[in-house]
Amino acid sequence: MMAISTRVYNDQAMSTLNRITGDIQNIQSKIATGRNILKASDDPAISTKISFTKDQKVMLERYNANINMSKNRLEQAETAMGTSVNILQRIYELTIQARNDTNNLADRQSIGLEVKNLRDQMLSLANTRDANGQYIFAGYKVETQPYVEDKTTGKVVHHGDSGVHTLQISRNQRIPTSLNGADVFLRVPHDKGVENMFSMLDDIVAKLELGKMDDDFIDKMDSSVRHFSLQQTKIGATINRSDMQKEVNDRQLLLMDQDISNLEDADIAKLVTDLQAKLVSRNAAQQAFVKIAQDNLFNYLR
Secondary structure, eight states, X not given: OHHHHHHHXXXXXXXXXXXXXXXXXXXXXXXXXXXXXXXXXXXHHHHHHHHHHHHHHHHHHHHHHHHHHXXXXXXXHHHHHHHHHHHHHHHHHXXXXXXXXXXXXXXXXXXXXXXXXXXXXXXXXXXXXXXXXXXXXXXXXXXXXXXXXXXXXXXXXXXXXSOOOEEEEETTEEEESSOOHHHHHTOEEETTEEEOHXXXXXXXXXXXXXXXXXXXXXXXXXXXXXXXXXXXXXXHHHHHHHHHHHHHHHHHHHHHXXXXXXXXXXXXXXXXXXXXXXXXXXXXXXXXXXXXXXXXXXXXXX
């Protein structure tokens, strides 16, 4: 009976020591990592919440990356529209100047040369590329130059499409990364309908080469300036919208980081106190175990 009791006590004592030792190692690991949850089994409910919050954070970070990507393209498109407005404003001024009856054939031909150069600049802007070398106003055909001058006719031919890329910036919002290039350059509205911008400019140049200028062209250029100004405004509004959404996303990310920290980060001061208590418990258990073992040995020898 004495042998059985001693064995049972020894087993219980070793189990207690092993448990306390395991607790000490766990506390030490938490102190070393600074984390309160080392594995999901430590607290399944909290671990599930941490995992969900981290997944939501990854999604928000992806939205912010989309905002940055779209904003880069939109800013380039906005710059192109702003420059286009300046160019068209200059052409508008030149058509008014050319309409003056004091101009002779040579004067109007000289103005025509300037308009031709400005038209070529518009063509370059229509083929603007982003940082990745993709054409901003090509629609979905981002690898294809959208506006090409035919070497035989001199006319600008459209090789893009009317697609508009969009990116997700929140759970329920998508924004365009550019404008419909065909709407911008090929469907310029005026009093008599819509017209291809490049055809319009080519007609102006041709008229000036003949030493003439009509009021219709002046009106069309005035409408063109307003059209491109509207496109610039549209882009600016989209950029503002993306900036506001990024602020919302950033605030949510900050709150998520705080939530994760509150759930995951260890209270080091408390852990140190718990560790000290566990060390005291382990030392007491070891001393008790050794004393009982010595007493049993003494009784056996006696």
